[in-house]
Amino acid sequence: MYNAFFSLIKRDLRLAFRHKSEILNPLFFFVIVVTLFPLGISPEKQTLAEIGPGIIWVAALLASMLSFDSLFRSDFDDGTLELMLLSEYPLSILVLAKIIVHWLITGFPIIIFSPLLGTVMFLSNDAIETLMITLLLGTPILSLIGAIGMALVVALKRGGMLLSLLVLPLYIPVLIFSSNAVGSSMAGLSISGQLYFLAAFLIFCITLAPIATSAALRVSLE
Amino acid sequence: MIAENTNSTGLSVNQLTCERGYRELFNELSFELFPGEILHIKGENGTGKTSLLRILAGLALPVSGNVSFEGYDCGKYRSEYNEQIAFMGHKLGIKLELTAIENIQGYCQFSKPCTEQQILDVLEKVGLYGFEEMYCNQLSAGQKRRVAIAQAILSKAKLWILDEPFTSLDVIGVDYFLQVIQEHVNNSGMVLLTTHQDVNLENCTTRYLQLPSGELFS
Numbered sequence: 001m002y003n004a005f006f007s008l009i010k011r012d013l014r015l016a017f018r019h020k021s022e023i024l025n026p027l028f029f030f031v032i033v034v035t036l037f038p039l040g041i042s043p044e045k046q047t048l049a050e051i052g053p054g055i056i057w058v059a060a061l062l063a064s065m066l067s068f069d070s071l072f073r074s075d076f077d078d079g080t081l082e083l084m085l086l087s088e089y090p091l092s093i094l095v096l097a098k099i100i101v102h103w104l105i106t107g108f109p110i111i112i113f114s115p116l117l118g119t120v121m122f123l124s125n126d127a128i129e130t131l132m133i134t135l136l137l138g139t140p141i142l143s144l145i146g147a148i149g150m151a152l153v154v155a156l157k158r159g160g161m162l163l164s165l166l167v168l169p170l171y172i173p174v175l176i177f178s179s180n181a182v183g184s185s186m187a188g189l190s191i192s193g194q195l196y197f198l199a200a201f202l203i204f205c206i207t208l209a210p211i212a213t214s215a216a217l218r219v220s221l222e
Numbered sequence: 223m224i225a226e227n228t229n230s231t232g233l234s235v236n237q238l239t240c241e242r243g244y245r246e247l248f249n250e251l252s253f254e255l256f257p258g259e260i261l262h263i264k265g266e267n268g269t270g271k272t273s274l275l276r277i278l279a280g281l282a283l284p285v286s287g288n289v290s291f292e293g294y295d296c297g298k299y300r301s302e303y304n305e306q307i308a309f310m311g312h313k314l315g316i317k318l319e320l321t322a323i324e325n326i327q328g329y330c331q332f333s334k335p336c337t338e339q340q341i342l343d344v345l346e347k348v349g350l351y352g353f354e355e356m357y358c359n360q361l362s363a364g365q366k367r368r369v370a371i372a373q374a375i376l377s378k379a380k381l382w383i384l385d386e387p388f389t390s391l392d393v394i395g396v397d398y399f400l401q402v403i404q405e406h407v408n409n410s411g412m413v414l415l416t417t418h419q420d421v422n423l424e425n426c427t428t429r430y431l432q433l434p435s436g437e438l439f440s
Contacts, residue, residue, distance in 0.1 A: 007331040011324070018319045079313025082281060087332040088305040094332075222282045 004089045005097045012101040022070045027109045030063040034117045045122045052121030053182035054175075056131060057138075060110050061171050064142040065164055067106040068150045071098060072217070076154045085221060091214035099147045099210065107139030123186065130185040134178035137198040144202075144209035145170050151216035173201065231292055232256040232412055233278070233381060238287035240273050247273055250287070251436040257380070257410035260403065262421055265433030271416040272312070274433065275385050278414065279309045291381070305333070308379035310387055314370040318359035322350055322369050325358060329373045336376050344372045349398065363390040371399055375406075382406060384415040 016022050037055050038048055075081040075098075084094050114135055118128035149167040153159030181194035233255040240247045247270030255261050263271050276282040278289055280296055280303065289296045296303040316325050323341055330336045345354050348368040358366055367390055374382055382403070388396050396419070403413055404423050415421070421428060429440050 003335065004331045007328070011320070011328045011331075014324070015317060015319055074317075077313070078317060079311060079315035080317065082309065082311060082313065083315040083329065083332055085281060086279060086304050086307065086309050088301045089332070090301070 001089050001093060004087070005093050008094055008097040009101055012098060013104065016070075016101065016105045019070075022067070023105045023109065026063040026067040026106045027113065029066055030059050030110055031113060031117065033059040033062065035120060038120065048120075049122040049124075049186065052118070052123050053127070053131060053179040053186075056114065056117055056121065057134075057175050057179045057182075060135065060139065061142065061168070061175060063110060064106055064139065064146060065167065067102070068146045068163060068167075069160070070105075071102050071147060071150045072154045073150075076221075081154075081217065081221060085218065091217065092210035095147065095151075095213045095217070096206075096210040099143050099213070102147070103140050103143040107135070107143055110139060111135045123182070126188075127182050127186045130191055131182045133195060134181050134198060137195065137202050138174045138178045141174050141198070141202050141205050142171060144205040147213045148209055148216055151213045151220060153220075154217070155220040174198065177201075232259070233414075234290045234293075235278070236288050236290070238274075238277065238289070239285045240270055240277060240282075241285050242270070242273060248434045248436055252287075253431060253436075253438055255381075255412050255414065257412055258407055258427060260407055260413045260415070260421065260423065260426055260428045261431055262428055263414065263416045263431045263433060265416075269433040271433055272385055275309075275383050275414065275416065276311075279307060279383050280304070281309075306379055307381045307383055308333075308374040308377040309383045309385075310370050310374055311385045312389075314366055315373075316358050316366050316369055319357065321355050321357055322361070322372075323354050325369055326373055326376065330376055333377045333379070340376065341372070344375050345369075347375070348372045348402075349395070364392055364395055367391055368395065371402065375402060380410075381412045381414065384413065384417075386417055387415060388417055388419055 034056055037051070041047060041051070072081060075084070085091060087094060111132055114131055115128050118131050123131065146167050149163045152166065153163050156162065177194045177197050181191040184191050184194070235251060235253050238251040239249050251274070253261070263274060265271050273282065277284050280300060291303050291306060294302065315329070317328070320328065322345060323338070326341050326345070330341070342354060345351065348371050350365060350368055350372070353361060353365065358369065361369070387399060391399060400421065400423060404426055407413055407426050429438060431438055
């Protein structure tokens, strides 16, 4: 079973690296959206530092929304998803492997680039550190929740809009606690409460999202 | 596993009813398939051949009825049942961005692990010698079908469920695939297939199931 899990991760990463646009598009989107705000609102240090955490997090949410099509769509189109359903291994384990790959190719690059964008937004060093921690805890949640939504709409021709309606409301707690944590650390307040919440939410999602996703996939493929 | 019915050795389909969009495709269909047999499902377009195969593979649910394999209910023992079947549908499950070998390696990880040498041997058998390292988007439709055949062979499954398996294969490919099917059946395997071609195999028990009536004949 572990063999199936790790080899699926390896295979999906190989596929992603042969389709570099899958990795680069969400990342470019993320970087460009964030850099547009100083141009559109005001390049003043105080304004940007105030809205910076929220903007970076909203851009991360939208970038992850953009990338969900790559999660199950191509597997659905070419029939690999059917073979996954017919595997003797638990579907939720295989689904978890796919979600991990999705996070590695979309969430992880965002974390790497976030210090740069934090600097653009005049965040303090402490706040940048907190931003990275919240992204580290939060982006896997985005991938896990998004996978449930994507599994529900994968059989629909134009599921993109429906996916945003299903998934974005569920992202709200992550957005609130994360941007609040970054704001608090700018103000020199304690952020442990927010981080504990994010960590608990992450564990909740890791435990249940793969099960919900596999159930949704079975329904979608019927 | 606790045996529910130890007499049965093959696939047993009991009172299966299937609907698609409020239209009944077949009603209370029952049949059995034993090791060493081929069941050729016949019927016009839209009579539910694919739906039946998808139900038998566990991809879709029937309105009523059940399917059991070797005496065990397939819905309850899903992972044990999945171990015993190889399914080839209209979509082959082949990634265009991967080579033939990588595709089969990926498939083997879902079912039975196999060595690279085994994969190379089977690829040579299905007539893809020299194409092992080629990306599948450079292969023709028939060659992709051959990759899928190689996967079925390597799955070591007892029951093969094949939905229009001869699509886009050339004459030699069809003959070769029939030979593979015969070998599988002679090794006490079971094959369920739909095709509009005639399947005439010597030394094999071939039975026919006519849809939507559910009539069985030899």
